[in-house]
Amino acid sequence: MFPTPIEKRPRSAQLSYQAFLPLALILWLLPLIAVANFSIKPEADFVNGNYWGMPSSFEMFSNYGRVFFESNMPRYLLNSLFITVPTVIGAVALSAMAGFALGVYRFKGNLFIFFMFIAGNFVPFQILMVPVRDLTIDLNLYDTKTGLILFHIAFQTGFCTLFMRNFIRALPFPLIEAARVEGVAEWRIFWYVVLPLMKPALAALAVLIFTFIWNDYFWAVVLTQGPGAQPVTAGITEFNSQFRAAYHLMSAGSIVAALPPVAMFFLMQKHFIAGLTLGAVK
Amino acid sequence: MSGVTLNKVVKRYGNVQVIHGVDLKIEDGEFCVFVGPSGCGKSTLMRMVAGLEETTEGRIEIGDRDVTRMDPAERGVAMVFQTYALYPHMTVEENMGFGLKMTGHPKAEIKSKVAEASRILKLDPFLARKPAALSGGQRQRVAIGRAIVRGPEVFLFDEPLSNLDAELRVEMRVEIARLHNDIGATMIYVTHDQVEAMTLADKIVVLRLGRIEQVGAPLDLYRDPDNKFVAGFIGSPAMNFLDAVVTADGKVEVPALKTSVAVPVTLPAAGTKVILGIRPEHVDVTEGDALSIELTEALGGVSYDYIQADTGERLIVEERGDHRAAPGTRVSLSFDPGRAYLFDADTEARIR
Amino acid sequence: MSGVTLNKVVKRYGNVQVIHGVDLKIEDGEFCVFVGPSGCGKSTLMRMVAGLEETTEGRIEIGDRDVTRMDPAERGVAMVFQTYALYPHMTVEENMGFGLKMTGHPKAEIKSKVAEASRILKLDPFLARKPAALSGGQRQRVAIGRAIVRGPEVFLFDEPLSNLDAELRVEMRVEIARLHNDIGATMIYVTHDQVEAMTLADKIVVLRLGRIEQVGAPLDLYRDPDNKFVAGFIGSPAMNFLDAVVTADGKVEVPALKTSVAVPVTLPAAGTKVILGIRPEHVDVTEGDALSIELTEALGGVSYDYIQADTGERLIVEERGDHRAAPGTRVSLSFDPGRAYLFDADTEARIR
Amino acid sequence: GSHGAALSGDLKIISDMSNPAPRAVMEGMVADFQEMHPDLDIELTIVDREAWKTQIRNALGANPPDVVNWYAANRMLPYVNAGLFADVSDLWAEPEFEALASTKGAMTIDGAQWGVPYTYYQWGVYYRKDIFDELGLSEPTTWDEEKANCEAILASGRKCYTIGTKFLWTAGGWFDYLNSRTHGYDFHMALARGEVPWTDDRVRQTFANWRELIDMGAFIDDHQTYSWQEALPFMINGEAAAYLMGNFAVAAFRDGGLTDDQLDFYQFPKIADVDYAEDAPTDTFHIASGAQNMDAAKEFLRFVVSVDNQTKINGGDALGQLPVNANAEIGDDKFLQEGFDMLSNNASGGIMQFFDRDFPAEMASVGMEGLQEFMVFPDNLDDILARLEDARARIYE
Amino acid sequence: MTYATVPDTHPPAPRGWYKRNQIAVTPFLFLAPAILFFAVYVIIPIGQSFWISLHEWDGLGEATWVGTANYERLLGIGEQNMDRKFETSFWNNIKWLILYLLAIPAGLFIALFLNQTVRGIRVYKSLFFFPFVISQVVVGLVFSWFYLPREGLLNALIGLFGFGPVNILGDPSLATYGIIAAGLWPQTAYCMILYLTGLNAVDPEQVEAARLDGAKGWRMLWYVILPQLKPATFIAFVVTIIGALRSFDLISVMTNGGPFGSTRVLSFYMFEESLSEFGFRMGYGAAIAVILFFIMLAFIIYFLWSMYQDERGGR
Ligand SMILES: Nc1ncnc2c1ncn2[C@@H]1O[C@H](COP(=O)(O)OP(=O)(O)OP(=O)(O)O)[C@@H](O)[C@H]1O
Ligand SMILES: Nc1ncnc2c1ncn2[C@@H]1O[C@H](COP(=O)(O)OP(=O)(O)OP(=O)(O)O)[C@@H](O)[C@H]1O
């Protein structure tokens, strides 16, 4: 293990490490802490120039209350949820299947198709903007969650397939051969043998895609408008204009918008790290 | 009838040919072991029988059925992999029953078959465990159990014991032998291990570079190898080979031993270069000055002398009992010429 | 002087003590092998000598220097790992020279030392290759070369051959023996392999549960084990153990063999339960009806009979020559009582 | 027409009236209209005003809403050209629309009308009366007075003008005024139509005037980082004394806590001897050409410009802006009265729609960026003008 | 869907086409949905963008064919000058590319710092990863407050050391760096997590061998650890490059391309030209996208090439 495990170092080094750790964390998260601090301040603090000090009064409930009850935030949050969850499911499902096909079978064009997915994934997505917008409009899906979901699924499939395929490659191939010899149909091999073994990868990908999609701003702006379909990243700009320079409310809104992927990450972090280890950095 | 017949079987990967027209007949119920150096095509050949590799040319029959183009599932074979290939997310019981479940057998039948197999392999206490909670030997048994459950006509084993440590290897080897005695199915077994091959096989197939060098019962190969390759490959420690030359008086002169011996075979013309082979266990060390002991290894019951001839050639001599000669001692060697083998120096074919 | 002395060495991981006060003296130039069952602490002890694990209590000396608290790099030891631990991104040459480079030796010196080591190990043709392009045996040689180059006082080997296949293992074993002869450095060697331990060691240390069971020359341990554990551990196939009881007439009754034998030792009181140990190579199969042959394995030069007594106990008997008894045959066994060992049934200590 | 006939079906409206006061107005309007047509299913979406400027195009594509907000003049040209706005000339032919005659020009392209206005508002200098009083200053009417006032304000440790140019258009307001006050309405419009090179000496003269203020340090620092709202606190806190802005800012000032005693308004002073021209941008409603419910949409437009509604939505407690219907009452708010008076009686030069509506879109974008740069680095003027001239040559070709 | 292939000696029942060709056909069935989606939404649109870039089109009406005119104008081929905005955007992209790579050493550094097994370290690791999970929009907002010329925390901090206030986002020579710094924050977290997983996979025996060889500290890192972290570095490199070239959200939130266009990058510029408030030049925007695509293509090819090298050893 590198660097040398701290428990093998002198006591003094251990203590200073333990002490430095929270300090470093605070420095690292300073901007966020500041925002959290903003979000519980009363408006008066900003008028009085008390930007960075302690809140003069604790206004968390009223600030967050206004976020939830006096704006479209809840709708945007729901939109985000209804966009993100189907996308995660769709992208993970499609890429698990594609990854299985590319990772397990030898056929002509395997590598070509695989590389196509990778290349497509690394394309600067702005190049897709105009055609995808037109396509979405033609499909009558403009300003619908479905329109966003379909595009996100398609675009994320590239990245997910890369990840899944590498993960499946790292599985012991004899497992699949054993099942074949046992007379298990191919799709059942996928369902009963491969899929259960991919759980860590599925979890890791789910978290990653969740954050990617939840945080998407660009496509939200290009493909949707208004609280009918727009996710929270785009909604927050509306929110911000609604509350102009009301930093306390903007902060509260930002924190509300950021919370779900954070929660998701914390829930899944064990699988996340395990899956990443195997899939990305094999 | 469920013997296995290979008929001019060829395997090519792209332009690289790795199996060169193999003909082989394995009888019903026979235990057939493939041996050969690494990369000679043992696994490939076995996987062709299983259907995991396509057969480029030739025919493979199991029993009376031509299975050459069949899917693995339909061939009635079961395979035990070197790495066991157990499904890590299933319990032992599920692992063993998985194939039957997937092919739509009723639950009760699966249960009884799994119970039967686990009884044979003494796996009952572990049925509810996952593979991760088993030792290497137990895992190997589960892998075998999974094969048994399906009642295949042919069992295929690809180096099933090579991931076990020495002690367990011995134990499992004996168990496989018992299993073969009990169920009497046809078995094909790939191994690197001399001892496994010698002790398990009814028939050993020695492969080299994708071709069969010799087929026969273990002791037949040991006693009567067709060529230098087989002679050197079967037996441990390996046979000693010494350059020799046929003399005019019908003997064979061995410079390394500084002597000539009368090997009772039909000798070629005088002056022909030959190779003399003699097994370490058939040589005795006597007093003398022909060669020098380089190193001695005493294992307790047996010891090996590593001996260097003045020609630079090296030999190993096995000695019973526990003695340890000092390195550097000069010795001579003696052996029964009837136990020596002669090979053509060019073709390496046995001279009989 | 660069012997290694361990003085009441203790290792604890948290509350778990894995080495319980080991005292050991390894002479300068000695080849010392640690053996013992898995988890007994062999690797831990060696790694404490290397400095890779901290020593909880006690002292470790190399030569006259107390190295207990020194950095690994300063101890003058070199280690060869089971997985070789070659740096995959460096060529063979860079791998071997890395240690010298890190300690700031001039380039020319590094080059000549690497050249010297690669000559000894016949690695010259591979100097420019990366480890991935080498076979297992070559990698192992590079790992040894890397150790040699640094000219350490003590070499440490942790199961260096266990990742090689049987043939290579034999070859590399002989090479390590030669190396020890050539450079004469102190070597500590951990292995699971009987043969390696017996053939390489000047001194074998048998460990069990973090304690030394016995220390001695290989044949001394083979001939004169202190207890049942050592007797069973040294020698392959392992010694057969049979329950026995001391009779009133100064003999030892062995129910499995349906006979009594007069073992020439100071027997305990009549009726005491003892264990009789006899090695497979010291038993002969005779005609009779006491036991039945379960299975026979013929390896060519030698064959093993697996025999079951009516008491359920199992034995292995080694037979020379090539014969193969049919399973089920009833036989009796005979042996020289002078070659039998007796152990206390409770303490498992040798009764001498 | 379908006056009074029962309307039914869906009516989809997208509005950009997203700031608090306009938002309430829009919602109120829809509520009123709903009351009048209970069978109509109205779906109102309010979109961020800045975001709407980019989203409108997508919105007008397939499956468009029925009614949208937008701006008059050049700003609606691309949508009219692309056929995305419905021709509502028939509405304008109705007698009620005669009261909207003053804005008809801004709604006309190719002889047809493409929407209706719902409000317009004057621009001018909003200032802290209390600070002026404290310093003994009075509303300037000439450029020299303006500068003298500014000197005094600066001397008191304040800035003369707050401004937030992050989104560029605020600088356009300054240019409109400086340019039209220096050379008159006709010159300004000629420039907007691309008939005058940016490198013309007269343009330079405008910038030279502007520079006098910049060199004095009249504008707040770092204005390029603020939006117009973020620049408000400077004036509210008294760090700056005035803000050249549209009348919609009044609501924001009041929200920020300024009372009518503290806040006052004056017309941008005279520079050269030309007639006053004023910025009075018109905000509009349009019907998408793909509207599903054309009847309801038109009825809504009629409702928007109706006398009652105009009176209501432009009142001081609502938008606080000027009604487009001549028959509507102007709120009794002092800024409205002053503004209306100014536009009616003291804007003989002409009414400008605003920089980004008078200039073609691309020119506006390049131009405002240049204006912002000029405000921060006045020394770059030659380079900026050369760039704008380059753009002019390409855009108007 | 179940079928019984009881391995026995009966001749097998006649089988359907699918069953006979199962292994050959299955991969395509499994691939079909992914390929369909990907083709419709990614592959074909790339082609369409090329097509659009050869037209003049306001996105509303009819497009007119102009050949390579858009490219000529962008790159200043012929007598016209290179588009200044394009030039600025291009150089800004280069700055992003180079400076964004700082996330890699920074991430490595933090990963090394956190690669311990003290109590609660898992929570620390997650918290350090935090910035990556947050939307760039929020990051942008947070940093723009952080940089505020008067009230910003940054100025409060440097004020402590007696430095005058700076207006990072308002200064055309600093603004891009300020945005990049904001972008580095989440990107560093991303690289950190990649390196943490990479460090997990470092062979402990090699580290021990190196310790015996006398390598310590930086030299250990340089000679032994870093080479083993190559896969992690590679992925970190790839995601960082992609991130740098896609930098849109931050710019749009923090400066909207300003002040006076100094923080534009190609992706932002193309958005501005084709879809923003005053942008009606779809063809021109598409041409910018195509150029961006070609820059990216260099990296894509490099990446695919490395993957291809790896694959040749695989099964
Ligand atoms: N997919 C493949 N493409 C090309 N050549 C291959 C492929 N698989 C195996 N080979 C070659 O076929 C030959 C036989 O391989 P095979 O695995 O059957 O050897 P083996 O006898 O089982 O060796 P080992 O004892 O090492 O397992 C080898 O030379 C190998 O390089
Ligand atoms: N880091 C550790 N923490 C706690 N216990 C440990 C640790 N490392 C080793 N042990 C324990 O110390 C004992 C000795 O381990 P060691 O690796 O030395 O055994 P070994 O004799 O080398 O075994 P093997 O033959 O399997 O290599 C084992 O019981 C092991 O579980």
Ligand SMILES: [Mg+2]
């Ligand atoms: Mg093989």
Ligand SMILES: [Mg+2]
């Ligand atoms: Mg060990």
